[in-house]
Amino acid sequence: MKKPKPQNAAASSAKSASRPRRRRLARSKYTPDELREIFRRFSVQRPEPKGELAHVNAFTLLVAVVLSAQATDAGVNRATRELFRVADTPEKMLALGEEKVGEYIRTIGLWRNKAKNVIALSRRLVEEFGGEVPRTREELVTLPGVGRKTANVVMSMAFGIPTIAVDTHIFRIANRIGLAPGRTPDEVEENLMRVIPEEYLFHAHHWLILHGRYCCKARKPDCEACVIADLCRYEAKSCDVPAPLVELPPQVIG
Numbered sequence: 001m002k003k004p005k006p007q008n009a010a011a012s013s014a015k016s017a018s019r020p021r022r023r024r025l026a027r028s029k030y031t032p033d034e035l036r037e038i039f040r041r042f043s044v045q046r047p048e049p050k051g052e053l054a055h056v057n058a059f060t061l062l063v064a065v066v067l068s069a070q071a072t073d074a075g076v077n078r079a080t081r082e083l084f085r086v087a088d089t090p091e092k093m094l095a096l097g098e099e100k101v102g103e104y105i106r107t108i109g110l111w112r113n114k115a116k117n118v119i120a121l122s123r124r125l126v127e128e129f130g131g132e133v134p135r136t137r138e139e140l141v142t143l144p145g146v147g148r149k150t151a152n153v154v155m156s157m158a159f160g161i162p163t164i165a166v167d168t169h170i171f172r173i174a175n176r177i178g179l180a181p182g183r184t185p186d187e188v189e190e191n192l193m194r195v196i197p198e199e200y201l202f203h204a205h206h207w208l209i210l211h212g213r214y215c216c217k218a219r220k221p222d223c224e225a226c227v228i229a230d231l232c233r234y235e236a237k238s239c240d241v242p243a244p245l246v247e248l249p250p251q252v253i254g
């Protein structure tokens, strides 16, 4: 059946102006088969990628991720080793107080503000969530110091809910090779969640970070060492022969 023509052009354009415009995501440059092959190769290289932030439960993971903004995972782990020994629940953290928390994390950048957030989020967990870390992104981002990226990491690592926390490496790769182009981290995240085959979604976040950190680097991608060099659509790539597909030794993510 043919769509009826708009009766009057002015009315129709007024209508479309008042309608919220749907954002169109740029298309991936890869076919579903190519996407499956890309992530299959990543899965052979790194069958069990893991985050490096030390934690003993969902709460300490949440605190560690909040502390890791603009800090290395190794630096955060050094500071939290003692902190988590005395405070591994929101109640204990609250009892410790902001000043004491600050003493434990003094070696981490922006520690004053982070100590404040750790106490504020512990208080909110106790008062609003019965001392438990919530599982949904909507609830997590209501906690002080917790943005979408932190929420995604916690959902994935603590609760096994597949998410993509778009960091600088993932943002670069998604756009550079046209995997899931987007102008903002949110657009890239939405696009990646759409194009990554479901069976690879859980580890995709770590694979992409590691690929960006060790191979598809910011300044000069190491295309000769790249296992997807034949599939890659980056025009300036320096090699189109894929590197041998072998399992790599464990590498640091943070």
Ligand code: SF4
Pocket: 177, 215, 216, 217, 221, 222, 223, 226, 227, 228, 229, 230, 232, 233, 234, 237, 238, 239
């Ligand atoms: S071939 Fe080069 S540009 Fe393409 S993904 Fe590999 S390292 Fe990155």
